[in-house]
Amino acid sequence: MSKKIYVHVADDHKIVIEGIIAVINTDDDIEVVDYSLTGTQVTKWFDNRKNKADVLVLDINIPELDGFEVVKHLRKKVNKPKIIIVSSYNDIRIVEEMLKLGCSGYITKNNAGAHIINAIKAVVQGEQYFSSDVQKDMLQKYVNKKEVPHGDAPESFLMETLTDREIEVLRLITQEHNTPEIADKLNVSVSTIETHRKSLLKKLKVKNAVGLAMYAIKYKII
Amino acid sequence: MSKKIYVHVADDHKIVIEGIIAVINTDDDIEVVDYSLTGTQVTKWFDNRKNKADVLVLDINIPELDGFEVVKHLRKKVNKPKIIIVSSYNDIRIVEEMLKLGCSGYITKNNAGAHIINAIKAVVQGEQYFSSDVQKDMLQKYVNKKEVPHGDAPESFLMETLTDREIEVLRLITQEHNTPEIADKLNVSVSTIETHRKSLLKKLKVKNAVGLAMYAIKYKII
DNA sequence: AGTGCAATCCCTGAAAACAGGGATGTAAAA
DNA sequence: TTTTACATCCCTGTTTTCAGGGATTGCACT
Structure with a gap:
């Protein structure tokens, strides 16, 4: 058939x-x-x-x-x-x-x-x-669609694209490394990693490093 | 047969x-x-x-x-x-x-x-x-067994039993709460939560809060 | 009666994280 | 060509975390 x-x-x-x-x-x-x-x-x-x-x-x-x-x-x-x-x-x-x-x-x-x-x-x-x-x-x-705040940013936060560097930093954060260690591993200054961390916190809308780790696990970044 | x-x-x-x-x-x-x-x-x-x-x-x-x-x-x-x-x-x-x-x-x-x-x-x-x-x-x-430090504590760290309070604190940590917030939620002083955090770090042999979160996920504490 | 453990609280000091700016070079895209 | 995005770096200042002690109460078990 x-x-x-x-x-x-x-x-x-x-x-x-x-x-x-x-x-x-x-x-x-x-x-x-x-x-x-x-x-x-x-x-x-x-x-x-x-x-x-x-x-x-x-x-x-x-x-x-x-x-x-x-x-x-x-x-x-x-x-x-x-x-x-x-x-x-x-x-x-x-x-x-x-x-x-x-x-x-x-x-x-x-x-x-x-x-x-x-x-x-x-x-x-x-x-x-x-x-x-x-x-x-x-x-x-x-x-529950009425709860959407405003119509100009309909994209899900999964669309929040992380840059390669940010993903690399995120991965190292989940491996319990702190900022100086990550800076050392990537051969850049501590300031740079601090900037990346701040971007990650902002993009992923989480409060702290634990939030980053939880996000990374949930959405399989790592 | x-x-x-x-x-x-x-x-x-x-x-x-x-x-x-x-x-x-x-x-x-x-x-x-x-x-x-x-x-x-x-x-x-x-x-x-x-x-x-x-x-x-x-x-x-x-x-x-x-x-x-x-x-x-x-x-x-x-x-x-x-x-x-x-x-x-x-x-x-x-x-x-x-x-x-x-x-x-x-x-x-x-x-x-x-x-x-x-x-x-x-x-x-x-x-x-x-x-x-x-x-x-x-x-x-x-x-690699030779690397075991001494013979008096052979138990795996999974045996490291967390107290009820420690598990409660660990759970709140994974929810992105910081020490003052946890203290408030549990109606105890900040010092108390700091003590619990230190015990958790020691017992689970991790370096920081991210390590605690990763442990909690891996071993399904939360 | 003594021992151990859980839970609570405190202190000091150092290290790290976070918040909020600004700044530069470079490369790709519009 | 102008703009945009990325990666890099710096400054100031506050908050939080971590390390290391010490101490008390209450409860349970021996």
Whole structure:
């Protein structure tokens, strides 16, 4: 009846991939053609013009290139796959971010099994698909939309792009280094690192170094 | 030939459970009888004397009661199952801790699929089983054993028990509160919180508040 | 009755973090 | 070409953290 759907799965944990494959194999219309354990594996796979898949099932938290980077890379391509994000947790700001980047679906790992097949079938039809818990949060956000302060800065703070240097400093902060140590490691003056710290505090809207560390962990900067 | 082995699987992500089941189903000697998504589900299941399983495959990071609590609960029981830990990451100190608590195996999620069946068969025979990456780390640790400073304090820092108050302070630190704010919230003097902070730094062997936050996240204090 | 531990409070002094400016060179983009 | 963004550096001053002591109360266990 319908043409077979080919899927590529990317997750850093093999066991999760095996779970997804096991679920997908229960449906005869869909076939997992290959999988990747890192972000660079994904991009390389799709860069090779011999390889194609209709749908990419992608975990955000994967090594080397994270989910955001992979999506940014793939969206430039001509034969780009539909992308379904499978995430451990469910932060509405990340969902929004991924939608902006052109993803077609977002489901959480909690109930990925129940949703993955429907999600794949939906996105190849050009529809968008979200798991029930994500839908709930989106609705909640929509209802509370009146609380948005003013209309000129609609971008999520995830759009707050950190510079390479800032990310480097942030990484060293999470490794318990203080300003003099970071300055030494990067061969710049203490003043410079202090400036970077101040930018980070401002951009990420946190109060102190602990806030920076928590942010870095939550959004997988490190 | 050999009697069938019954297994209970616990992980907060359904898709991981599905992956483990898919792998285990390839072997006729083993059967997954049930699964749990939270720590309390696991303990309640085993508390019910109708339910029994030879092996528990357990993720450390599960809600309500974490892996440590589950193991502590189960080891008091008479018909206790062999426990195989399946962990996202591979910290040798956690492995040691789990071994002390009486677990029989430890494998990482990276290559759980390749090891899970062998691990289950090994532990029901009374053996211990570790995945290759864990083995590597254990060997490394053993080789470097000479670096242990003195023989009177062999306990891992995970045994370093934090008091209730210290955990409370630690939690507030991870919420970006500074000392005056914490003192105010807990209705004690700033000096008191400073004392707690110093104890935390010492006990957890970290350099600063960021180190405390990273510890809290890593070991799920918060 | 004595020991140990948890929780509370205080002191001093040094180091680091934070707030808020300003300033410069350079490279890329408009 | 002008503007913008990035990375670098400096100054002033305040607040917070950290290091190192010491001390008291109360409670639980032996």
